[in-house]
Amino acid sequence: AQRVTQPEKLLSVFKGAPVELKCNYSYSGSPELFWYVQYSRQRLQLLLRHISRESIKGFTADLNKGETSFHLKKPFAQEEDSAMYYCALKGDTGFQKLVFGTGTRLLVSP
Amino acid sequence: KAGVTQTPRYLIKTRGQQVTLSCSPISGHRSVSWYQQTPGQGLQFLFEYFSETQRNKGNFPGRFSGRQFSNSRSEMNVSTLELGDSALYLCASSGLAGTGELFFGEGSRLTVL
Numbered sequence: 683a684q685r686v687t688q689p690e691k692l693l694s695v696f697k698g699a700p701v702e703l704k705c706n707y708s709y710s711g712s713p714e715l716f717w718y719v720q721y722s723r724q725r726l727q728l729l730l731r732h733i734s735r736e737s738i739k740g741f742t743a744d745l746n747k748g749e750t751s752f753h754l755k756k757p758f759a760q761e762e763d764s765a766m767y768y769c770a771l772k773g774d775t776g777f778q779k780l781v782f783g784t785g786t787r788l789l790v791s792p
Numbered sequence: 793k794a795g796v797t798q799t800p801r802y803l804i805k806t807r808g809q810q811v812t813l814s815c816s817p818i819s820g821h822r823s824v825s826w827y828q829q830t831p832g833q834g835l836q837f838l839f840e841y842f843s844e845t846q847r848n849k850g851n852f853p854g855r856f857s858g859r860q861f862s863n864s865r866s867e868m869n870v871s872t873l874e875l876g877d878s879a880l881y882l883c884a885s886s887g888l889a890g891t892g893e894l895f896f897g898e899g900s901r902l903t904v905l
Binding site for chain 2: 772
């Protein structure tokens with residue numbers, strides 16, 4: 683079965699502090715992992731995907747198959763990073779089905 | 793280009809009724825997926841359509857159905873509504889097969905009384 687776990691419902695940090703949003707997954711095949719973000723009054727949108735190995739808005743995430751994790755990190759949080767973050771897994775079936783975690787709300791205070 | 797458009801944005805129904813939600817994908821996108829979002833369960837996959845064919849279905853009862861038209865627009869229907877069907881229904885479209893990059897609409901918020 684495919685499962686994504688985000689253990690923290692809320693993560694509150696001060697501006698300039700490092701951020702790490704945790705994501706663990708369960709999947710027997712070769713998954714693709716994603717982070718989606720929803721800013722206030724905006725649509726859910728893709729932030730980054732593990733296969734691209736890129737940094738978006740200062741965020742990075744590395745797929746650790748040994749620990750089945752895909753944590754999202756940023757060295758210095760900004761107030762505009764405040765949003766709801768969802769980790770998602772796509773199986774290797776070729777279809778677009780995503781399994782989402784329950785989300786972590788990041789609150790960055792000045 | 794215009795984003796994914798969902799209608800209606802809000803609706804209220806009573807138990808036992810049925811509802812049809814509509815989704816217009818981004819022009820050129822052929823894959824449309826539907827998700828149910830609730831505070832307790834989060835985002836749960838309902839189904840995916842590609843070129844008018846249902847490719848994948850989530851673990852929802854048969855009361856939940858959908859279809860896709862030749863212009864890629866999609867509808868989902870929920871019959872015999874139950875209180876637990878109250879949720880935000882999100883539609884997402886994708887232009888590239890199997891990439892996992894979904895473009896979401898704003899959702900249709902269904903309240904069942």
